[in-house]
Amino acid sequence: MPTRKTLLDATAQLFAELGWRGTTTRRIAELAGVNEVTLFRKFGSKESLLVEAVRCQAEGAMQDQLPAKPADLRAELLTWATAHHGHLHERSGMIRTCLAEFEEHPELAPVATEGAERTMADMLRYLGEARRLGLIGQNGSLEAATVMLMNALFMDAITRDVLPGCALVSTGDAVAAFVDHTLRALALEPRAHN
């Protein structure tokens, strides 16, 4: 049944570019190379097609995980942050669209944000473990560190293409700078760096 996946992919692509209202059933059918009627026969309505398409897109996402036991904080965080940034960047169009559509279509929110919340919980766990092991200092909010690092990666990833003026020059530099800044705030063990 290739038609179904074709339709879902075309829908996701159009939705990322044009938003809910811009993603018309005619355009979807044309991009998928399928008759418009087929779309309604398979999904019933534009709404269910769109919700399904966003759900599929979000599913095939982040299972980037930090190691269970922290060892080399800087290296592990850098690897993780780079991968996470990459995944966000790949989906930046859809993410920007969803942020704008949540108000009108709240049914999109749970399905789209579930991954982000899991990722945040994982980083929090990792930093907690690192603190327990004495790899970072005892002061400073781990929540703040987590949220700030993830927000920095998120914003850089989704605005990089669209607002080049607001980003650090290269992706690699930006991610590394964010990780370093985070570790500095957490007092990565007294003078392991600089």
Add this chain to the structure above:
Amino acid sequence: MPTRKTLLDATAQLFAELGWRGTTTRRIAELAGVNEVTLFRKFGSKESLLVEAVRCQAEGAMQDQLPAKPADLRAELLTWATAHHGHLHERSGMIRTCLAEFEEHPELAPVATEGAERTMADMLRYLGEARRLGLIGQNGSLEAATVMLMNALFMDAITRDVLPGCALVSTGDAVAAFVDHTLRALALEPRAHN
């Protein structure tokens, strides 16, 4: 000429909620309590109305400035961050919409991001001054600190209403936590806190 401002306000409000395509000339006219024809007579087209409305909205924005000479870093940054967060939060609907519309309507980008770039430059100047005065350590990228703090405030402000799960509990706590985290990373002079 009250009609003009009424129309611009109504347009901005609808645009923030419904995006470009959802903001129809009929809805604008109805919300403004004006005949639809008047709208075309005054602005010529829907496009010029929308661009003008976004420009006006962006203009009446941030001239939050940090002091010329840093003194009490924590207090000054906290005041500034709180005000900045407030302004972003007030405009969160429009900001989310713009982020999604930039791709289709690049003419919106310059007018909407100009303020953010000025604000970033101001914070960078402020931190540079603070470092020159020895109020913070000599290590650590000031660009990274600036971008991360501004991104954290930005993300919190624009997602707080729409994704309550991803934010620190209260606005005040979040802003304070972000400022503290930033200062810790910049080694606010050795043990002025905690």
Add this chain to the structure above:
DNA sequence: ACCGCATGCAAGCACCCACTTGCACACAAG
């Protein structure tokens, strides 16, 4: 009293929208 100007109102244009119906075809399973 006159004029110009801003606005309202009613109607309409050509086009796009989501969605439906009816009919034809192909192909695979019984």
Add this chain to the structure above:
DNA sequence: CTTGTGTGCAAGTGGGTGCTTGCATGCGGT
């Protein structure tokens, strides 16, 4: 061979869209 199933095609529904036209009305300045 028949039957069902998936698909295409053509047409149409009622409604929304940006935008225009023609005409009436009020109101302030000369």
